[in-house]
Amino acid sequence: MVTRGPVLSLSVAAAAVVALGAAALDALWLRGAGGTTLAESVLMGFAVHAASALAVLAPVWIGVRWVLARSGQRLSAAAEKGDGGPVRWPAWLGPVSGLVDRANAAWARRAEESSLRLKEADIRQKVIDAERDHLEGVLHSLRDAVLVTDGFNEITVANEPAARLFGFEADGALHKPVDDVIFDDRLRTLIKEVRSSGVPNKQRHVEHALAPGGSARAGGQVAFDVTLASLPDSRNGVGGVVTILRDVTREKEISQMKSDFVSQASHELRTPLSSINAYVEMLLDGEARDEASKREFYQIIKSETERVSRMIDNMLNISRIEAGIVQAERTEVDFVKVCKDVIETMQPQARAKNIMLLFKAGPLVYTAQADRDMMHQVVMNLVSNGIKYTPDGGRVTVTVDNDDAARAVLVSVSDTGLGIPPDALGRIFEKFYRIESYKRVAKGTGLGLNLVRHIVETVHQGRIGVTSELGMGSRFWFSIPYESEGSR
């Protein structure tokens, strides 16, 4: 935009100076001519030259003003259009317009580059924000407690499990000194040791027991596997420490369970093996001094061998079911037939103890999708237990019914036997669990009921349970859904 004021003032001032100069020269040259004084000559000359100068400079001023105004408009239009293209200049302004066009194009390029950079920066910021949110999400979804401290031993990151473990607010703990937030001396010392080690990217593993909720609310101690890693700073020193605490209570329990299982299994297997070994040695040494003794020893060896075999079969079956590699061959199983077959098989054993083995079922059809052999094994096991733990002259009753509400066949085996002590009821289906006082009543592997539970619950998605009154007898029952949820 061209301003009018300065140009006009300049033109008028220039005209005045030119006119005054010309008038002075005229007066000096024409001094005294025509009877006029010098002052009059100057005044008259100034008037004439001023008029002449104005006559010449005024059109020049108007022309310059017009050109400048037009150029300003074009520049404004080009700038507003923003296409960076060349402005149409009058030909006579060629040298100047070329410079302006180049400057304009350079400006447009830079403006475009800046705009692109701005967009890139914006995108990068969004990516960084998304990645940060993602990492925070990952951090907070971890079950492990994660705590990051900086070079000043202040907390920079803490996830929810860490907040719960140490009993602080995750957001409120940021930038607070570790010593103000963590009350466990050992852990504070560990973090300081790793930070002051001066070795970046170094990991340290420690097992340490902590009381969740902070020392102020210390409850039971929980075992943690603690990993401490030193973070590098810009000068390749230690800039901070990442502390990860993993609760290893369950792992320890499983390890203990495995250890107990191996120990228990070896004990259970060694006992019959011990008998077999001893009786074979007695026979070899001629310690059985008559035929009846020899026969008795052979019989013991046979029964103990069968016991070992049963135990191994049960352990393998349980192990296969637990590993999920047992394939049930499901067919429409008639539970009345299964139970009658078992009763027929077990009748000699029941008769030997003068026990009545009864069967009860209504006139309906009692069928479900199941593995027939496994169902036979389950009923057989329950009936066998019933006979074993029922004194002479007692009664064992097998009942088949439909549980329409649960859409399942319900089988129960009741006896008039010893019953189960209340404290043993909850453990009766555990591996190797045997009621101490009943060990001499009957032999067992301690695995039968565990296997039965696995077959019913794990393989057939059924239910199993027991009710009992000490001295009055027990009732074991299981139910198998009419229709399977798919074979395993």
Add this chain to the structure above:
Amino acid sequence: MTAQPNRIKVLVADDEAHIVQVVSLKLSNAGFDVQMAGDGEEAFELACQSLPALIITDLQMPYVSGLELGVKLRQNPATAGIPLIMLTARGYALAQSDLDRTNIKAVLSKPFSPRQILQRVQVLLGLAGEGEHDGHEEARAA
């Protein structure tokens, strides 16, 4: 088993009837007067009544374990000096502290050999030296 005069009394305790039976037969064939118990409680009562020269007991038994039996025997002045042979299926050695508070003189792990048990009994009772046993000596009280 009927007690006979002058025969050395040995008590065998195990909840596995076959084990008690075979050990008892081996020892009685060798001339010992053998008493049998099916658990730790019964074994302690029998030991207090008959004061055997030696007790062979299983570690894992109902009511009172072999170790608890050893501790109870040690605490009772009348039975404190009776040596014990511990049978264990566990496959681990007993802790020294357990040995210190009982009078366990030998630990045999299952499966055991009746010959080996008899030899141990004879050695502990001073009837034979280590490795000198032929398995059929008559055991009589001195």
